[in-house]
Amino acid sequence: MVHNSWHPFDDLNAAQREQLVMFSRLMRAFNRKVNLVSRETIEAFEERHVLHALALAWRAFPPGSVMVDWGTGGGLPAxxxxxxxxxxxxHAVDAVGKKVQAVQAMARRLGLANLHPWHGRAEHWPGRTHYSVSxxxxxxxxxxxxxRAVCVPLPAAPDPAAWAPGLVCLKGGDLSGEIETLQQAFPSVRVETFSLEPLxxxxxxxxxxxVTVTG
Structure with a gap:
């Protein structure tokens, strides 16, 4: 359970804040041509999409680690x-070519050399990763x-303030059925949930x- 409120923008430097402002502008422009996010939510993009994605920065991802965003859509949370x-x-993975092309174009405009969009089905992604997000x-x-099909161990134990290697994803609603199905299929996993409203x-x-899954 989370009790301390926190704002992820507080951890950003001036250049990163400017990149996020530019990302919001780019998303609005691309969203007129390709349906990347719901038209109903685009006016509240900073809260409903950017802030939501950056909630995953509540704990760190270690320098030098690899992350894959399954079903990145318009590049969220990637x-x-x-x-x-x-x-x-x-690595931003999506099966819809137009969305991947939009993410590639935005990554170039934002100067994100560490972002690697990939077009195809998740089951066919050829890489290896320490973390999965979605x-x-x-x-x-x-x-x-x-x-599980693509994960590899971190070369060194992460800082205690970092996420443990595994799945770190954003979910909503009643998750009891999903968690039960997961634990039936993979009895040894550990699942934790953290509420975003107090955070x-x-x-x-x-x-x-x-929701984090490790094991």
Whole structure:
């Protein structure tokens, strides 16, 4: 359970804040041509999408680590995390070519050399990773299956302030069924949930969570 409110923008330097402002502008421009995020939420993009994605920065991803964002869509959470953690290799995977092209174009405009978009189905991604992230992409059991197929150990134990290697994803609503299905398929996993409303201190995030799976 989370009790301390925190704002991820406090951890950003001036250049990173400017990148996020530019990302918001780019998303609005691209979203007119390609449906990357819901048209109903684009006016509140900073809260509903950027802040939501950056909730995953509540704990660190270690420098030199690798992360894959399954079903990145318009680059969420991949682009905000690539901005926040420039020393982490972030792979943005999606099966929709137009979305991957948009993410590639935004990454170039933002100068994100650590962001690597990839077009194809998650099951066919050829890389290796320490962390998997996602936002409303697939059930936990499916995400964990994708992660297990490509995960490798970190070369060194992470700092206690960092996430343990595994799945770190954004979810909403009643997760009891998803967690039960995951634990039936993979009995040895450890699942933790962290409520976003007290963490970010905003009513919009009621019923939204960070879910981690390790094991």
């Amino acid at each position: 682009i905000p995390l690539a901005i926040r953690f420039p020393d982490v290799a972030v 936002r409303a992409t697939a059930p936990l059991a499916t995400l964990w299956r994708w992660h 970010l201190d905003r009513p919009f995030f009621a019923g939204k969570y960070i």
